[in-house]
Amino acid sequence: MKPDSDLHDHFARLRHADHIAAPAWNPRWTRPPASAAREGLLQLPGWQWATAALAAVVLAMLALSLRDPGKQASPNLAQALPEFFDSSPSDPLFADLGLTGAQPSDALLPLHLTIALP
């Protein structure tokens, strides 16, 4: 008699019942998913994503600090900026409003609008 035949019988019955309950084989299960490569990239563990994000932030901060070396030594703005207004102009600030006869651009006006002043 086979040793442990009693246990073998019990397990054989369980095996038979499980095989009945097993889902039918589907050949699709063995086909690689269409986006396997993309999924492989996206299935990184969470800590790897966090480390990569932290490294990117550190690199960006480092690049910014290297790109702006004069940030610490602020320039004298009064000397660096150009002078916009002349404190002692030679010409009057506003043009004379007095009319002095015909202007060169009067030829561009329509004829009926050309007013001959006395």
Add this chain to the structure above:
Amino acid sequence: MERETADQLETLHPDAFGWALHCCSGDLSRAEDVLQNAYLKAASGQVQFSGASTFKTWWFGVIRLTALEEFRRQRYRDSLLAKLWSRWTGDSTDPSPNPARRVELDEQSATLRRALSQLPNRQAEVLHLVFYQDLSLREAAAVMKVGLGSARQHYERGKAKLRTLLTPSPEAPHET
């Protein structure tokens, strides 16, 4: 996936389901999920057979590992936070197996499964691998990632305890 590997997986499919079922404590729906995830791993190349052991030993190790991962995820889903989340989102799943399939297990099989569930996990695993899957003790030890001596000890103790559990107690009260 290579044609030869796919053929081997197809041949092993019923037994692989039985092993997944054991790893999931008899929960049919979870066993199906575990097995499909294991197939996905094989199809996408996440796991590859190296030839260091038999194909069946390797594949059952993959299923066992996948079941452990699924168990951890299930533990998270069962946590209080996850329950609150599922209640808020209205997404609730019934963890119990399909009743139509449950009736397919006869009473003796159910008795054996109940007895196995009362054994320590390692003992139940080694008994399933040896008696159900017809693996040698060495192969069972490889699947379980334990030494041969340890597997043998679990095997002997498990057999003795399982026999005790399967033998009807004479002192059990009879229903009238």
